[in-house]
Amino acid sequence: MPTLSPDQFRSRFPIFERRIYVNSCSQGALSTDVEGAVRExxxxxxxxxxxxxxxxxxxxxxxxxxxxxxxxxxxxxxxxxxxxxxxxxxxxxxxxxxxxxxxxxxxxxxxxxxxxxxxxxxxxxxxxxxxxxxxxxxxxxxxxxxxxxxxxxxxxxxxxxxxxxxxxxxxxxxxxxxxxxxxxxxxxxxxxxxxxxxxxxxxxxxxxxxxxxxxxxxxxxxxxxxxxxxxxxxxxxxxxxxxxxxxxxxxxxxxxxxxxxxxxxxxxxxxxxxxxxxxxxxERIGYEAVGRQVERLVARYRTAAEAGGFVVRTPAEPERRGPLVVVQSLDGPALVSRLGARGIVASCRGNGLRVSFHAYNNEADVDGVVAALEAESALLERASAPAVSAPARAYGDVGQAAADVAAPNRS
Ligand SMILES: Cc1ncc(COP(=O)(O)O)c(C=O)c1O
Structure with a gap:
């Protein structure tokens, strides 16, 4: 039986006292529960x-x-x-x-x-x-x-x-x-x-x-x-x-x-x-509650990123996306590092900026990331630049995977 609200769940992850953590697609944040289990x-x-x-x-x-x-x-x-x-x-x-x-x-x-x-x-x-x-x-x-x-x-x-x-x-x-x-x-x-x-x-x-x-x-x-x-x-x-x-x-x-x-x-x-x-x-928050929170935050972020004129590579339909949203930048590693300087932990694959959500995230995290993207918009592709807009990009062949060179952080 779930007993934790999303706020109570979040409070068990100390990193949120210092950072906006939106990098669960690379590594989930450390909770005091997991820290205690390792100590055990x-x-x-x-x-x-x-x-x-x-x-x-x-x-x-x-x-x-x-x-x-x-x-x-x-x-x-x-x-x-x-x-x-x-x-x-x-x-x-x-x-x-x-x-x-x-x-x-x-x-x-x-x-x-x-x-x-x-x-x-x-x-x-x-x-x-x-x-x-x-x-x-x-x-x-x-x-x-x-x-x-x-x-x-x-x-x-x-x-x-x-x-x-x-x-x-x-x-x-x-x-x-x-x-x-x-x-x-x-x-x-x-x-x-x-x-x-x-x-x-x-x-x-x-x-x-x-x-x-x-x-x-x-x-x-x-x-x-x-x-x-x-x-x-x-x-x-x-x-x-x-x-x-x-x-x-x-x-x-x-x-x-x-x-x-x-x-x-x-x-x-x-x-x-x-x-x-x-x-x-x-278990204490429950997977249904996790799913609802993730879906709400993904929708909020995707909508805001698109409204901001950025190129969103992740599909719009809820059933065609998961907890990760990718926005196209002009220099992925530079953007990740600029976001890092603003206290936001995200990651990239090639020039795709990866922002991913879990039940420990909240609306303020989404709004913080969107504000940071606006502040760093010189590093982002704009949807109005048709020549390179991501939806037109065809993978063409599997070599694209190699072209999307992995940044040193984890996948
Ligand atoms: C979709 C997917 N599959 C597999 C892996 C890696 O699996 P492992 O390193 O446990 O073999 C990752 C990332 O690390 C991944 O994102």
Whole structure:
């Protein structure tokens, strides 16, 4: 039962005493709850020396808490050190040499997802690209590509570069009608609103804790739909992927009938403590309330940025965007640093200024960012400058991703 109002939630993040923090798309802000959970981990270490039984229990508690937060069963969740590790575990379990060899990806993927599937080409995968038009990637772009040769469609929910949200339910319907799996990368959305992974219907999902799940690097999740688990045996594996890791067998590889089979080495205990602290805090405000606050702030910011004459790259329709809004600047790194000098923490990808919201943000944050954009408008593209206006920009080919050079801060 949610007990915290958005104001009470915000008060648990000390950074708001000093800054306007709108960078959850890179890293969620640190709460006193997560700080306390990390302290609990160090204290358990001081106290017990090597309390591995307790630490493994904590990882199991995290599995249960995360599963509940997305409407999954706990047996459908593997606790991973990164989203990449989750994608790799699935890729390694697939066979590209049968009737289905094709992997169909969109142009808005995060690099790690694209790279892992490109690396499968050596194992027989054939990669095909669904093209974006301007800042939009429609399910129609997959129509001609997904067929009886398609094995898997890895797709990012919210694009880290422009905030575009793909219609995953429609994409999943299309892929399933044609016998292909869908692997969802939900990293840029999980924690920013409610999620029912079964209703969404995807086969696999990866996400991690350091963005809208408000915890630290080192822990991520892989969801595998129940009926698929026992059909898949990853070749990227290890002792924590066994029925009983503590049997210490070197003469056989056995497979648990749960998603634990996709895990490999020693679990990320400190990050698991942090993530448990963060999930407990998110429960206290509730994902419905988070989603409402995020949607309200995204709408307010997007509307104000557009009214200010700036080039907004994120779609206008609420169902086609997530918690991130991208406005086109003339020099992204310079703008981020000027905003930093004004006490605003944001980030950029290339010249796209990324401003993202969580339930800890409020209207004053939005208005503060908009005022700062107006003050720094010399560094922003204007919608009236047609030659370079962003909606006319076609990704054209996947090389655009390379052209949008990543700034040193995290994605
Ligand atoms: C959409 C998306 N997927 C994946 C990742 C990275 O995943 P990991 O570093 O946990 O493999 C990020 C950002 O860090 C991301 O934004």
């Amino acid at each position: 981990w160090t204290e358990s270490w001081h106290e017990g020396g090597s309390p591995w039984e307790l630490w493994v229990e904590k990882v199991e508690a995290l599995r249960t808490a995360f599963a509940a937060s997305i409407g999954a069963e706990r047996d459908e969740i593997a606790v991973m050190p990164s989203a990449s590790a989750g994608i790799n575990a699935i890729a390694s379990a697939l066979d590209f040499n049968g009737a289905r060899s094709n992997v169909v990806m969109g142009e808005f993927e995060f690099p790690t997802l694209a790279q892992i599937w490109l690396a499968q080409q050596r194992r027989g995968a054939i990669v095909r690209w669904a093209r974006a038009i301007g800042e939009r990637l429609e399910v129609g772009a997959y129509e001609r590509l997904v067929d009886e040769h398609t094995l898997v469609v890895p797709a990012t929910h919210v694009c880290f570069r422009n905030g575009h949200r793909t219609d995953i339910a429609a994409l999943t319907d299309l892929c399933h009608a044609r016998g292909a799996y869908v692997l969802l990368d939900d990293y840029q959305r999980t924690g920013s609103g409610p999620m029912d992974v079964h209703a969404l219907g995807v086969d696999f999902m990866v996400t991690g804790c350091l963005k809208y799940l408000l915890a630290a690097a080192g822990v991520a999740f892989l969801y595998v739909r129940h009926d698929l688990i026992e059909r898949l045996e990853p070749t990227i594996t290890g002792w924590f992927g066994r029925v009983n890791p503590f049997a210490f067998r070197i003469d056989q590889v056995d497979w648990p009938d749960t998603a634990r089979r996709f895990e490999s080495g020693t679990p990320p205990v400190p990050s698991a403590y942090a993530a448990l602290g963060a999930l407990a805090l998110l």
